[in-house]
Amino acid sequence: MNYETVIGLEVHVQLKTKSKLWCGCATTFGAAPNSQVCPVCLGLPGSLPVLNQKAVELGVRTGLALNCTIAVCCRFDRKQYFYPDLPKGYQITQFHQPLGRGGWVEVPFAAGQRRVGITEIHLEEEAGRTAHFPPEADNPGYSLVDYNRSGLPLLEIVTAPELRSPEEARTMLETLKVLLEELEVTDGKMEEGSLRCDANLSVHRPGEPLGKRVELKNLNSFRAMEAALAFEAGRQGVLLTNGAPLDREEARTWNEAKRKTVFMRFKEQATDYRYFPEPDLPPVSIDGQWVERLAAGLPELPEARRGRYLREFRLPADDALLLSKNKAAAVFFEAVLGFYNGEAKTVSNWMLGDVTRLLKEEKIGFTDLKFGPEDLAALLSFLDRNEISGKIAKIVLAEMFQTGTPPAAIIHARGLFQINDPQAIKALVLETLAANGEAVRAYKSGKEKAVAFLVGDVMRKSKGRVNPELLDRILKFELAVDEIKDIGLD
Amino acid sequence: MEIAELNVAALRKMLDRREISAVELTNYYLDRIAQLDPDFRAFITVSREQALRMASAADQKLATGEGATALTGIPVAVKDNICTNGIRTTCASRLLADFTPIFDATVVAKLKQVGAVLLGKTNLDEFAMGSSTKESAYGLTPNPWDRRHVSGGSSSGSAVAVATGMVPLALGSDTGGSIRQPAAFCGVWGLKPTYGRVSRYGLVPYAPSLDQIGPIGRSTEDIFLLDRCIAGYDPLDPTSLPEQAAAAGIVTGSLRGLKVGLPRELFGDSLAMGVKERVMAVARELAAAGCILTELSLPSLQYALPTYYLLAYAEASSSMARYDGVRHGKRACSGSDVTGMMTATRQELGTEVKRRILLGTYFLGKDCYDDYYVRAQQVRTWMKADFAAAFTECDLLLSPTTATPAFTIDEEALDERALALTECYTVAANLTGIPALTFPCGFLNHLPVGAQLMAPAGAEQRLFQVASHWEAATKRQTRCAQGDQKGAFYEL
Numbered sequence: 001m002n003y004e005t006v007i008g009l010e011v012h013v014q015l016k017t018k019s020k021l022w023c024g025c026a027t028t029f030g031a032a033p034n035s036q037v038c039p040v041c042l043g044l045p046g047s048l049p050v051l052n053q054k055a056v057e058l059g060v061r062t063g064l065a066l067n068c069t070i071a072v073c074c075r076f077d078r079k080q081y082f083y084p085d086l087p088k089g090y091q092i093t094q095f096h097q098p099l100g101r102g103g104w105v106e107v108p109f110a111a112g113q114r115r116v117g118i119t120e121i122h123l124e125e126e127a128g129r130t131a132h133f134p135p136e137a138d139n140p141g142y143s144l145v146d147y148n149r150s151g152l153p154l155l156e157i158v159t160a161p162e163l164r165s166p167e168e169a170r171t172m173l174e175t176l177k178v179l180l181e182e183l184e185v186t187d188g189k190m191e192e193g194s195l196r197c198d199a200n201l202s203v204h205r206p207g208e209p210l211g212k213r214v215e216l217k218n219l220n221s222f223r224a225m226e227a228a229l230a231f232e233a234g235r236q237g238v239l240l241t242n243g244a245p246l247d248r249e250e251a252r253t254w255n256e257a258k259r260k261t262v263f264m265r266f267k268e269q270a271t272d273y274r275y276f277p278e279p280d281l282p283p284v285s286i287d288g289q290w291v292e293r294l295a296a297g298l299p300e301l302p303e304a305r306r307g308r309y310l311r312e313f314r315l316p317a318d319d320a321l322l323l324s325k326n327k328a329a330a331v332f333f334e335a336v337l338g339f340y341n342g343e344a345k346t347v348s349n350w351m352l353g354d355v356t357r358l359l360k361e362e363k364i365g366f367t368d369l370k371f372g373p374e375d376l377a378a379l380l381s382f383l384d385r386n387e388i389s390g391k392i393a394k395i396v397l398a399e400m401f402q403t404g405t406p407p408a409a410i411i412h413a414r415g416l417f418q419i420n421d422p423q424a425i426k427a428l429v430l431e432t433l434a435a436n437g438e439a440v441r442a443y444k445s446g447k448e449k450a451v452a453f454l455v456g457d458v459m460r461k462s463k464g465r466v467n468p469e470l471l472d473r474i475l476k477f478e479l480a481v482d483e484i485k486d487i488g489l490d
Numbered sequence: 491m492e493i494a495e496l497n498v499a500a501l502r503k504m505l506d507r508r509e510i511s512a513v514e515l516t517n518y519y520l521d522r523i524a525q526l527d528p529d530f531r532a533f534i535t536v537s538r539e540q541a542l543r544m545a546s547a548a549d550q551k552l553a554t555g556e557g558a559t560a561l562t563g564i565p566v567a568v569k570d571n572i573c574t575n576g577i578r579t580t581c582a583s584r585l586l587a588d589f590t591p592i593f594d595a596t597v598v599a600k601l602k603q604v605g606a607v608l609l610g611k612t613n614l615d616e617f618a619m620g621s622s623t624k625e626s627a628y629g630l631t632p633n634p635w636d637r638r639h640v641s642g643g644s645s646s647g648s649a650v651a652v653a654t655g656m657v658p659l660a661l662g663s664d665t666g667g668s669i670r671q672p673a674a675f676c677g678v679w680g681l682k683p684t685y686g687r688v689s690r691y692g693l694v695p696y697a698p699s700l701d702q703i704g705p706i707g708r709s710t711e712d713i714f715l716l717d718r719c720i721a722g723y724d725p726l727d728p729t730s731l732p733e734q735a736a737a738a739g740i741v742t743g744s745l746r747g748l749k750v751g752l753p754r755e756l757f758g759d760s761l762a763m764g765v766k767e768r769v770m771a772v773a774r775e776l777a778a779a780g781c782i783l784t785e786l787s788l789p790s791l792q793y794a795l796p797t798y799y800l801l802a803y804a805e806a807s808s809s810m811a812r813y814d815g816v817r818h819g820k821r822a823c824s825g826s827d828v829t830g831m832m833t834a835t836r837q838e839l840g841t842e843v844k845r846r847i848l849l850g851t852y853f854l855g856k857d858c859y860d861d862y863y864v865r866a867q868q869v870r871t872w873m874k875a876d877f878a879a880a881f882t883e884c885d886l887l888l889s890p891t892t893a894t895p896a897f898t899i900d901e902e903a904l905d906e907r908a909l910a911l912t913e914c915y916t917v918a919a920n921l922t923g924i925p926a927l928t929f930p931c932g933f934l935n936h937l938p939v940g941a942q943l944m945a946p947a948g949a950e951q952r953l954f955q956v957a958s959h960w961e962a963a964t965k966r967q968t969r970c971a972q973g974d975q976k977g978a979f980y981e982l
């Protein structure tokens with residue numbers, strides 16, 4: 001039976017600040033447990049939070065990039081629940097007056113580009129991290145808490161429920177990740193937890209009201225997210241098809257090992273978090289002029305860049321998308337164009353083709369390249385000037401990639417310049433014809449394929465340097481001359 | 491005169507003239523504590539060794555004169571809900587019996603910086619929630635004028651230590667009257683400063699939007715000196731007010747033309763006749779000095795108490811959440827899982843604290859929030875406007891500090907209504923954030939009566955000026971209470 005899926009995301013972004021949200025503690029990932037803590041982030045009695053303005057700035061920048069309305073005055077609230085890694089017994093978050101509301105982001109879905117709404121963005125603090133050690137023979141089991149993470153600044157981005165498939169949800173999250181990295185507000189490392197995602201999903205028959213939604217937690221990678229959503233859409237779809245759709249909202253978690261979602265609790269059992277305004281922090285008024293300055297300082301974002309690539313460089317749609325959504329690639333691409341007089345399309349072909357293949361083999365990115373954009377420009381110029389062949393260019397590129405040596409040096413040192421001199425090519429051709437009488441005879445008896453053999457022989461002798469077009473013409477000419485000799489018309 | 495009865499200025503002179511050293515002075519008070527405190531339990535912790543170290547450092551400061559100020563070498567006691575680095579801070583709770591902070595509250599750091607000598611930590615109702623120290627895990631601190639009566643709360647340890655001359659100065663904290671009520675009951679001076687004037691960093695929170703640290707002493711000048719030392723902007727407290735220029739001294743001079751408002755709502759039927767008479771005597775003296783008395787109405791005051799309870803308990807339920815046994819304080823060994831451990835740990839809290847947590851939790855529940863918390867905030871906003879309007883008609887307000895003198899220690903007298911009666915005069919200053927000062931204005935039977943002055947935010951100087959005028963005009967001189975004298979506090 002036919003049903004539709006509706007998905008919304010809650011994305012938690014660790015903001016890249018030097019110090020925590022309320023105190024001066026460092027934010028370095030992977031430090032020894034409880035080495036980056038103080039009375040404030042341990043929630044010791046009497047300590048007070050002091051807002052890190054940098055976190056607000058990064059939040060505002062993100063809000064602007066997501067086209068949100070930035071609050072003139074926002075404030076913090078306490079969300080109360082008990083957990084060992086929550087040192088104050090409440091989390092400071094924004095509930096009543098968040099930092100930003102009502103934005104949108106353009107997302108290049110496979111089915112075409114579409115705007116997805118951003119319901120709100122708000123600032124909050126991270127909790128610590130609890131590690132559980134199950135009982136063993138000699139001990140009853142225990143838990144340890146690391147408060148290094150406690151008080152790190154988080155930005156929660158809540159999307160509107162406008163995503164229609166797990167694939168769309170994934171594309172949305174990828175788009176957000178790229179945008180956040182572009183803004184330099186986060187490391188965006190899902191594996192380190194600096195980017196995390198929860199999702200809400202429901203299914204319904206076309207034209208009917210939305211179904212009961214399920215909140216999915218613990219989606220710690222793009223793959224996990226897509227798989228969990230696909231599993232959940234299927235599960236709910238079957239329930240709907242069987243005439244027994246969900247009748248209560250619930251929270252489920254993704255179990256990677258079992259490859260399925262697992263029931264956590266019904267939503268009506270959810271804790272009453274008893275939100276109320278945080279009395280320790282006065283409301284934050286956000287200066288309009290400051291926001292304008294931040295808006296003016298925003299970098300060009302992938303979407304705008306993609307449009308510019310289509311307009312200015314007339315790149316094919318796929319090339320424009322791939323280059324614009326990878327900031328390092330975009331920066332490299334435009335830098336190459338600064339040194340290069342040829343077609344932009346040539347640059348994007350090489351970057352998305354051979355260079356990307358080499359990068360993927362080494363599992364590195366454009367910022368890790370040993371050669372610079374001027375080197376790629378030089379290589380492509382040699383090619384354009386017919387000084388090297390395409391085949392040779394690939395060989396040179398591979399060496400540039402390995403060693404970082406400029407292409408001119410490689411070409412000179414290894415004598416890779418293309419042989420464009422017709423006399424020199426003729427000499428090589430004649431040499432080949434003389435040495436391969438059998439192939440020549442085969443050609444003359446109508447076996448066109450013999451030409452390929454002869455071309456190969458010339459190339460072998462010249463180490464591939466002969467201009468292939470000239471070679472083709474000269475070889476065919478000399479074979480014709482040879483044939484005329486045979487007939488005795490000479 | 492006994493050293494114990496000297497005010498800070500007199501002690502200052504002795505120290506500056508080398509008639510006594512800070513170490514000798516400290517030893518004097520430590521001996522006096524050893525002698526008197528078994529009867530009062532005003533101190534939870536006496537930090538003898540640290541005190542003597544600080545005193546000897548103060549002596550060095552005085553010898554070189556470098557960085558010496560009005561409080562150098564002067565002993566001070568600190569309420570035990572204010573964090574002291576290396577000295578346990580119990581909040582009078584069993585839960586924090588072994589809690590030793592790793593940092594100083596800003597006020598403590600400021601005291602250390604000027605070379606004041608920290609004698610110890612004083613008794614209070616558990617987590618400052620109460621009006622009698624009945625809620626202290628360390629026993630009740632009785633009234634120094636009659637031990638059958640309470641000394642008030644929650645800063646009673648500080649008030650009693652000052653009243654009995656166990657220390658010349660002390661810090662208290664005031665959320666709904668916790669400095670002013672015990673100061674009034676014990677016949678001493680107390681100030682609840684403007685909200686944000688004194689840093690709350692290091693004050694263990696009860697209701698953060700109302701809490702404020704302030705001084706208790708045996709004269710207007712004494713509390714002025716302590717207030718001046720602890721006030722000021724603190725980057726560690728986001729609710730702290732911008733720095734203001736410190737006053738050199740109390741403004742003296744004529745009170746002529748100063749408009750003193752008498753809020754009708756604070757002179758109502760619940761007021762004991764004798765208390766009213768004594769406060770009116772203050773009013774007459776101020777009128778004689780040229781003040782213009784105005785009777786006025788503050789209608790929002792009738793909602794002050796419920797508003798205070800709603801907001802204070804709501805915030806308290808949240809403030810108390812961190813005592814879960816995970817990071818500090820006692821941890822219960824029972825409980826099969828983490829929730830069980832936390833629950834068992836929190837059983838250690840006293841009845842009154844639990845009651846306030848329960849009520850506050852209820853008030854913040856999502857079904858009650860709009861009807862209770864939001865409305866209380868609306869009343870609070872109205873009350874601020876109401877007081878702002880009153881302060882366009884007058885420069886300061888005069889009222890009793892409490893409806894009656896200290897009540898007796900029997901259970902019935904400590905019921906909700908009796909406590910509420912004492913609080914309704916004081917909570918408005920906390921809800922509106924304005925400064926309020928209490929000073930003794932006589933005795934009823936043999937127990938002290940306090941008068942309260944309130945001024946607009948930031949106008950502490952006006953309070954000091956009027957209180958010190960009254961003190962000078964009546965030539966009142968402090969004597970120490972020792973628990974059995976009958977009205978021997980003043981010599982007129």
Ligand SMILES: [Zn+2]
Nearest residue numbers: 023025038041
């Ligand atoms: Zn910290």
